[in-house]
Amino acid sequence: MGRPAATPENRAVRLLKVGEQVRHVISDLLIRQEVRDEVLSAHNVSVTEVRMSPDLRHARVFVKPQLGLDEAEVLKALRTHTAYFQREVAGKLKLKYAAKIKFMADETFDEASRIEALLNDPKVLRDLGDE
Secondary structure (H helix, E strand, O other), X not given: OOOOOXXXXXXXXXXXXXXXXXXXXXHHHHHOOOOOOHHXXXXXXXXXEEEEOOOOOEEEEEEEEHHHOOHHHHHHHHHHOHHXXXXXXXXXXXXXXXXXXXXXXXXXXXXHHHHHHHHOOHHHHHHHHOO
C-alpha cells in the first residue's frame, strides 16, 4: 500500500494546506508579539492569505493592518524581519525546504470597497431600480 498517485488536485490541496499552516504560524507570531518591533507592536496585523509556489519554496503572505492604518510602515517592518519569520516557519512546519517569504499588502478589501461604492452610485441605483 503506497502513497496515492500525485494528481493536480492533490498538489493544489497540499499548496492550500501548507499555505494555511504558514498563515497560522505567522499570525501566532504577530498575535503573541514575538517580533521585537515598535511598529508591529503598535498595530494589529491580519494575515489574510498565504499563496505558496508549486514547489513550496516561496510564500506570498498577504497582510492588512487593522483599519488599514500605516500600511507602508507595517509592510516595511514585516519585510525587515523576514528572516525571523522564515526561520520560525521552517522550524515549526518542518518542511523539506524553508519557504522564502514575501510580504505583500492585501488589496482585496480596497477593491471590495471600490465595487461597493460603484454599486451605490446613484446612476447605477437608478438603473437597478426598474427591476
